[in-house]
Amino acid sequence: MKNIDSIPKATIERLPLYYRCLDKLLTFENIEVISSKELGGRLGIPSTQVRKDLSYYGEFGRRGVGYDVHDLKKSIGKILGVNKTxxxxxxxxxxxxxxxxxxxxxxxxxxxxxxxxxxxxxxxxxxxxxxxxxxxxxxxxxxxxxxxxxxxxxxxxxxxxxxxxxxxxxxxxxxxxxxxxxxxxxxxxxxxxxxxxxxxxxxxxxxxxxxxxxx
Amino acid sequence: MKNIDSIPKATIERLPLYYRCLDKLLTFENIEVISSKELGGRLGIPSTQVRKDLSYYGEFGRRGVGYDVHDLKKSIGKILGVNKTxxxxxxxxxxxxxxxxxxxxxxxxxxxxxxxxxxxxxxxxxxxxxxxxxxxxxxxxxxxxxxxxxxxxxxxxxxxxxxxxxxxxxxxxxxxxxxxxxxxxxxxxxxxxxxxxxxxxxxxxxxxxxxxxxx
DNA sequence: TAGATTGTTAATCGATTAACAATC
DNA sequence: TAGATTGTTAATCGATTAACAATC
Incomplete structure (x- = not known):
């Protein structure tokens, strides 16, 4: 993972959007796997931006496949600290x-x-x-x-x-x-x-x- | 003036801050002239940023002197459209x-x-x-x-x-x-x-x- | 294997900051 | 004139986008 100070502020503002979208996918649509293209599409964000944002914190997807919705939501939740109250x-x-x-x-x-x-x-x-x-x-x-x-x-x-x-x-x-x-x-x-x-x-x-x- | 689309979004977000600060200066402090350094200082914005932001819309100050608070407030009000209801x-x-x-x-x-x-x-x-x-x-x-x-x-x-x-x-x-x-x-x-x-x-x-x- | 999609490097774009001539 | 401060150009910094090798 990158030094926390070197991560763009704009990235930190987008993570909650990803998080909420994943939550919605999980709760209402029963979608288990999603590509950066589809996730970005729902939020008006380019797929390349989604991947770049996530890359600051690690590797969360599977090449050729996409991201496990449940896992990614959990990972972003931990990154943001919203897994606690x-x-x-x-x-x-x-x-x-x-x-x-x-x-x-x-x-x-x-x-x-x-x-x-x-x-x-x-x-x-x-x-x-x-x-x-x-x-x-x-x-x-x-x-x-x-x-x-x-x-x-x-x-x-x-x-x-x-x-x-x-x-x-x-x-x-x-x-x-x-x-x-x-x-x-x-x-x-x-x-x-x-x-x-x-x-x-x-x-x-x-x-x-x-x-x-x-x- | 520059083409409206070429003006940074961040500039447009700062103009209301300048506007409100000028209003405060005028209403509560009776200050008539202010430098970009002093105006920026009150908002935590560098003086050079203040001048750059204003420069997209014209020339509003006097070299060696600063900005007339009343005039600048009026100018920014017009730029933003807040002079109307x-x-x-x-x-x-x-x-x-x-x-x-x-x-x-x-x-x-x-x-x-x-x-x-x-x-x-x-x-x-x-x-x-x-x-x-x-x-x-x-x-x-x-x-x-x-x-x-x-x-x-x-x-x-x-x-x-x-x-x-x-x-x-x-x-x-x-x-x-x-x-x-x-x-x-x-x-x-x-x-x-x-x-x-x-x-x-x-x-x-x-x-x-x-x-x-x-x- | 062929098609899809990631993670990352490099290129581009946009915004901020520094420097300074103009001028009050 | 000397000191102050603007307006603007150039340099720097930061964020986005494009391209592509890796790999499922």
Whole structure:
């Protein structure tokens, strides 16, 4: 296997797509063997890209035959770490926070939001699905007792940095940030910004250009 | 200006970040002139990247001085198309749909979700903020009367393709797809997949590797 | 064996970064 | 003028795609 740092980020983003597709093949279609061409075809990815992505981690197929769906799913699951369950604490019990807690499909990817925290006294004590919203003051205790490495930020942009600081101090190792602002954390903390406003603007950009060209 | 197709996708993703930062500078910090170094610094982007990104669209700065914050914000707003308001129809009045309707910060980016549709009779008629959930049967009428070019899919994966087909038939030109599945549409339709499960897996991947290396 | 498909090397393509003349 | 900063060209870096030997 290659050094982990030399693997393209884009490859890591495609592995979950392969994983989910294989799961679907296994669960709903009873397909046992698949070629890189067929797997890629279902995802709009060239077969050569599929093979290259997998090659960073080892040899998983049989020449002339293809990949065993069950085996490959298991292998990719191990590579990604989704074969385990990763507990997470979510900060910010607003609409988006509630949506994430109730989102189906995280479980299959190894994510389990176990605790939801907020500073708002009106929200503390409320239930979201099976979870009761706790006070932000309990953060350190929750993270320690739950052995939690993963924090999810769904507070307004103005509060995001403060929450990030608290998560880091509590011992969190990775942060999924939905607040539309950059958060600054120590180098060893992994951050992913899920900036919804950026997503919509790239669509608006294309629409706007069509308009300009039409006119 | 360069041909629109020759501009890197990554550049288009960074423009909204510049735009939002300039807005913040203008609104909260009363800063009138900014250098590419300072603007980039606030976003974790090299100054040379900032200048390169802008250069695809023209010359916006003054050598030896920097960029006028107000002017640059206006220019980027025009480039992105966020100087206008783009009405959108959202399909799927679940948790995520509700969260998006209530999301602050889309308005500043030119997005206005004007209609929410669902097939579920229990949901039709419910209110989400200022919007009343309508029947999916009204899609064609809603799109035509509202002059809507933008559709947002927040239904389960199993229904996403069918919804996409209906949106295309109704005359939608761009689709923001939150369902964790690939949707197939004609070439001229712009699609952006906002696949939340992929986002979390890239974090889990890094956590998992730290674990493996520690052990 | 003939056809199919992998895994990998080499070529291509695209995006970022460095360097610097232009100029405020 | 001296210092600062842009806009752009060239160099570098990284990711994708093409080609093909290996092999089922």
């Amino acid at each position: 990763w507990p997470a604490v979510l900060i910010g019990a607003g609409n988006l926070g509630r949506a994430l807690v109730n989102y189906e499909g995280f479980e299959k990817m190894g994510l389990k939001i176990t605790n939801v925290l907020d500073v708002d006294l009106d929200k503390i004590g409320n239930r979201i699905g099976p979870i009761t919203v706790e006070s932000m003051k309990d953060l350190d205790k929750v993270v320690e007792e739950g052995n939690i490495n993963l924090g999810i930020i769904t507070v307004p942009a103005s509060a995001a940095q403060e929450v990030a600081d608290k998560l880091v101090r509590a011992g969190i190792k990775a942060i999924w940030n939905f607040a539309p602002t950059r958060i600054v954390v120590p180098d060893e903390i992994v951050v992913r910004n899920e900036d919804l406003a950026v997503g919509i603007v790239s669509l608006i950009y294309h629409l706007s250009w069509q308009d300009k060209l039409d006119a | 783009w009405p959108a129809v959202l399909i799927g009045a679940g948790n995520l749909g509700r969260a998006l309707v209530n999301y602050e910060g889309f308005e500043k980016m030119g997005l206005k979700i004007t209609n929410v549709l669902d097939v579920d009779l229990d949901k039709i008629g419910n209110r989400i903020g200022p919007i009343t959930v309508e029947s999916m049967k009204d899609l064609d009428k809603v799109v035509e009367e509202g002059n809507i070019n933008l559709g947002i899919i927040t239904v389960p994966a199993s229904a996403a393709q069918e919804v996409a087909d209906k949106l295309v038939r109704a005359g939608i030109k761009a689709i923001w797809n939150f369902a964790p599945t690939r949707i197939v549409v004609p070439d001229e339709i712009v699609v952006r997949n906002e696949d939340l499960a992929v986002g979390i897996v890239s974090l889990i991947y890094h956590l998992s590797w730290q674990d493996k290396l520690d052990a």
